[in-house]
Amino acid sequence: MTAVQPTAMMSGRYQRAFTIAVVVLVAGWHLVGGGGQLLDYRSAYSSVPFQGAMWLIMALAIAAGSVLVLRGTPGWRSAWALALIALVASTAAAAASPAGQMLAVNWSWGSAGWIGVLVLLRRRFAELAWFLAAEAAAILTVQVWDGLDRIDLAAFLALLAWSTGAQVAVAAGVRALDAAAGQAAAAARSEDAARERAATAEIIRVARHARWLALQESAVPLVAELAAGTADPGDPGVRIRCAIQAARLRRLLAEGDDVLGSLVHELHASADVAERRGVAIEIETAGPLPSVPGPARRVITDAAIAILTAARSRARITLAAVAAGIAVSFVADTGTVVVLPAAGDGVAIEQQEDDGMLWAEARWNSR
Amino acid sequence: MEQQVTVAIIEDHPVVTEGVASWIRSDPDQRVRLVQTARDLSGLRGLPRPSADVVILDLELAGELVTAQIPDLVAAGYRVVAFSGHTDPLIVMETLDNGAHAYVSKDEGADHLVEAVLAAAADRPYVTRSQARAILADQRPARPELSQQERQALLLWFQGMSKASVGRRMSISENTVRQYISRARAKYAATGRTAPSKDALLARAIEDGVIKPGEIMPYQSFARAATDHPNLGAPGQ
Numbered sequence: 001m002t003a004v005q006p007t008a009m010m011s012g013r014y015q016r017a018f019t020i021a022v023v024v025l026v027a028g029w030h031l032v033g034g035g036g037q038l039l040d041y042r043s044a045y046s047s048v049p050f051q052g053a054m055w056l057i058m059a060l061a062i063a064a065g066s067v068l069v070l071r072g073t074p075g076w077r078s079a080w081a082l083a084l085i086a087l088v089a090s091t092a093a094a095a096a097s098p099a100g101q102m103l104a105v106n107w108s109w110g111s112a113g114w115i116g117v118l119v120l121l122r123r124r125f126a127e128l129a130w131f132l133a134a135e136a137a138a139i140l141t142v143q144v145w146d147g148l149d150r151i152d153l154a155a156f157l158a159l160l161a162w163s164t165g166a167q168v169a170v171a172a173g174v175r176a177l178d179a180a181a182g183q184a185a186a187a188a189r190s191e192d193a194a195r196e197r198a199a200t201a202e203i204i205r206v207a208r209h210a211r212w213l214a215l216q217e218s219a220v221p222l223v224a225e226l227a228a229g230t231a232d233p234g235d236p237g238v239r240i241r242c243a244i245q246a247a248r249l250r251r252l253l254a255e256g257d258d259v260l261g262s263l264v265h266e267l268h269a270s271a272d273v274a275e276r277r278g279v280a281i282e283i284e285t286a287g288p289l290p291s292v293p294g295p296a297r298r299v300i301t302d303a304a305i306a307i308l309t310a311a312r313s314r315a316r317i318t319l320a321a322v323a324a325g326i327a328v329s330f331v332a333d334t335g336t337v338v339v340l341p342a343a344g345d346g347v348a349i350e351q352q353e354d355d356g357m358l359w360a361e362a363r364w365n366s367r
Numbered sequence: 368m369e370q371q372v373t374v375a376i377i378e379d380h381p382v383v384t385e386g387v388a389s390w391i392r393s394d395p396d397q398r399v400r401l402v403q404t405a406r407d408l409s410g411l412r413g414l415p416r417p418s419a420d421v422v423i424l425d426l427e428l429a430g431e432l433v434t435a436q437i438p439d440l441v442a443a444g445y446r447v448v449a450f451s452g453h454t455d456p457l458i459v460m461e462t463l464d465n466g467a468h469a470y471v472s473k474d475e476g477a478d479h480l481v482e483a484v485l486a487a488a489a490d491r492p493y494v495t496r497s498q499a500r501a502i503l504a505d506q507r508p509a510r511p512e513l514s515q516q517e518r519q520a521l522l523l524w525f526q527g528m529s530k531a532s533v534g535r536r537m538s539i540s541e542n543t544v545r546q547y548i549s550r551a552r553a554k555y556a557a558t559g560r561t562a563p564s565k566d567a568l569l570a571r572a573i574e575d576g577v578i579k580p581g582e583i584m585p586y587q588s589f590a591r592a593a594t595d596h597p598n599l600g601a602p603g604q
Contacts, residue, residue, distance in 0.1 A: 282474075284496075286456070286503040286525060316527035320503055331527030354532045361526070 014181035016070075018174045022121060023066045025170065026114040030055075030062055037107035044098055044105045051107075054093040058111050061085045065119040076127075079119040083131050086115035091138040099146040103155045109139050110163045117167045121174060128171055132164050204265065211272075219245040240278065240313060247280040263292050263328070266301045267317055274308035279315055279332075281308070287321030292364050295345040300328050300362045302341040303349055307360055310334040325365040334358040372488040375403035375411070375419035378450070379428045383473075387423060387450070387480065394481050408436055417444040420488045423480065426451035426462065434461050441466035441564045446487040450480060459501035463555060466562030472497040490564075490571040492552035499525040502551060511554035520547035549577045557583040 038055055045051050061082045068074040068082075090112035097106050116131040143152055222238075222245055225231035231238045264285060271281040292300070307330045308315055315332035325346075335356045343349045351360035374391065378384045384404050391399045402419050403410070407428055411418065422445045426432055440447050447467040451458070459470045468487035471480050475495050486493035494502075499521045502513075513521070516537070523533040524544075534541040553572035556565040572578045 284454075284500060284525075286500045288504075288506065318500075318526045320522055320525065322522070327522065327526075329526035352532065352536055354529070354535065357529070357532070359523075359526065359528050359532060359536070 026118045029114050030111045034107040034111040041105040054089045057089045073122040082119045083116050086112040094142045113167045117171050243280040263297050270304045279311045281315050283317045285319045296347050296364045299347040303362050310338045324367050327363045329361040331359050371400040373402045373419040374421045376423045378425040379406045421446045421484045423450050437465035441562050448483050448487050454497050456501035456504040464559040466564040469493040470498045490567040492549040494548045494552050511558050513551050517547045517551040520544050553578045
């Protein structure tokens with residue numbers, strides 16, 4: 001597969017780690033913070049079983065919310081359903097607390113806020129802000145109902161600043177970390193791509209240099225023979241040698257400096273083998289070519305090898321961008337049809353033979 | 368018998384000039400007559416009338432690309448067939464856009480140069496494989512729209528099939544293959560900068576029934592003008 005996946009996974013792994021941290025934080029708060037306070041003030045409540053029931057409902061909401069966020073970002077329905085359960089349960093717990101000391105003994109406000117952080121964590125930030133505001137408003141309403149003096153108001157504001165502030169800070173922190181992980185992954189991705197490009201360029205440079213050296217051994221003596229008159233241009237054998245050397249020279253000249261895709265590179269390699277056998281080969285491309293996945297490339301290069309092996313003296317290979325894919329075609333003097341590999345991996349293969357010339361096309365479709 | 372087509376070769380390598388001359392000589396019907404050879408364009412300038420019907424122009428003279436000189440040649444009344452070692456689609460497109468009739472790469476010369484010269488002399492399209500490649504590779508936003516059949520015929524031709532084989536593959540006659548390819552070429556003559564050679568090519572394509580005026584963008588406005596003002600319609604209607 002491509003280099004994209006590991007880096008995408010890397011960013012995904014970081015995000016999952018942040019999610020787990022939030023799950024542990026929220027569950028721990030509810031168990032130790034909320035549960036501890038509930039036990040501490042058990043003598044103050046008019047009904048401990050009712051407070052316990054509300055605590056349990058919120059614990060179940062945390063469990064359900066944890067499952068949802070560990071599977072991915074929950075949809076708005078399930079996220080808000082859990083958030084509203086927490087809102088209602090915490091308000092009921094607050095309303096059932098003794099009037100004079102509600103803010104002191106209430107355990108549910110903090111837990112409800114943390115549930116909101118958990119389920120709304122990767123949704124729009126405004127949703128969490130609305131939820132925390134609604135939760136604070138519900139608690140304040142209970143307090144107003146019970147009677148609100150200046151000390152109560154001061155206590156409310158202090159609690160608001162402490163618990164809501166911490167919740168907003170955690171949510172914002174996770175967001176920042178998500179963004180950093182995404183950036184790190186993107187940077188790694190472009191670094192991977194650059195490294196791959198450089199590696200391919202190096203492979204091509206080495207191959208080109210090797211071809212150039214081979215030309216020194218094959219084309220130069222031929223030219224020398226022609227100049228000395230020992231090779232006769234009228235001789236069909238000499239003409240074939242000239243055609244082959246000309247094809248190799250053309251390819252060397254046409255390669256330019258652009259980095260070729262790996263399919264073109266692989267076809268060049270197949271062509272080199274056939275050339276050593278004395279087949280003159282042209283390779284041409286038309287249009288910006290899409291990159292073809294490995295299995296499909298293998299089907300195409302297998303077809304290339306079968307056809308180039310059967311070619312007697314010449315072959316033309318073309319690669320053309322077509323709608324949603326690439327058409328790789330071969331025209332060669334095989335004299336007959338060729339047994340080609342089975343189509344598959346998104347590649348369809350067709351062939352037609354006319355007067356000893358074979359045309360075959362392997363067409364890869366990305367859809 | 369038709370009159371011979373006269374041709375000038377502008378080429379800075381004498382060995383290539385000699386090779387082209389030998390292709391012209393070996394044409395069994397002697398349809399082309401070489402009247403002038405030169406190593407640069409100076410000999411063609413300032414003449415009262417063109418010295419040849421067609422100029423075979425090497426695009427690289429003394430190490431410099433001369434595609435920008437094509438409009439002047441065309442304006443002077445020459446039909447230009449570019450003959451070049453370059454196969455870069457962008458160079459092919461620029462050459463055609465500047466008003467050359469055809470583009471023949473040096474690999475294609477033996478099979479196509481004489482035919483391309485004859486087609487150019489008659490203002491008929493001639494599409495080599497390197498031209499087909501450039502058309503297939505064309506990504507410019509202003510490129511003409513080709514039909515699926517035209518594109519398929521160009522693709523099979525570029526791939527290296529003979530036109531007869533393309534016809535068998537597409538289940539159409541060889542003549543229809545030529546029509547599709549010529550029509551695609553004619554559409555290109557209707558785009559880009561204006562040149563008398565492109566107008567001549569288009570007019571001939573319309574006359575030959577290769578393309579209808581309505582299939583060409585600039586001609587659409589003429590068609591509309593013709594219906595709005597019947598008196599201004601095409602002559603002969």
